[in-house]
Amino acid sequence: MDILLIAGLWLDASAWDDVVPELAALGHRPVPVALPGQGDGDLGATLDDQLAAVLAAVDAAPGKPLVVGHSAAASLAWLAADARPEKVAKVALIGGFPAPDGRAYADFFPVEDGAVPFPGWEPFEGPDAADLDGPARERLAAAAVPVPEGVARGTVRLADERRFDVPVVLVCPEFTPAQAEKWIAAGESPELARARRLSYADLGSGHWPMATRPRELARLLAESAGPEPAGGGAGRTI
16 A cells, blocks of 8 residues: 655655655555655745645555654645545544644744744653654754745645545554543544544654654554454544
8 A cells, every 4th residue: 555654844754764664564655745845945835735745645646545644744634635535545643633624734833034943852842752862852853844834824724524434543652542532532633523433553652753663653554554444433442
């Protein structure tokens, strides 16, 4: 199966370099998606531009792909399911929850000179960065690229109710499936609350498992790409 890999804020497609060979060894075709404005220096890129790149990858897949979104890019993966519900086999969300219709894509950090720079590690101290040692933090920070304002402040637009029929697996890195279920039940993720086939995968890492646990992440994604087991549905944990 084609597995489309969409990186979150400040990451370019190289963020998946350690995951790609692991997925290939498991018999899948990993496709890191190059997002306009994240790695190409185009600070004029918009959320619509990034979605167009994701949809181009979906349309180019020979079959129905698994679309993977990390962190804020959970919204991009979900937008792909909304735009191509008949062409997306499944969505995997790593450490992120899709924004609802009308919400800003990633309105979390200050804009400086038309972009959102990596804010350093202070906002992520705790479970997010607990498994990142000093060298890993240095590597990630050195590779971080500013996210264009037109992406971060772009408005999420969802229109097709068929997206709720697309199977979703929520990969839980710095939080547990039990925590995620509690948040969803409390109304903190209205989109996932309406997903008809939602499952959970417990990874037990920090927020950037592609950097710290690429083999385990690849295994979980490969399992997610497999067929839905009989009786699979909301609340199932793999």
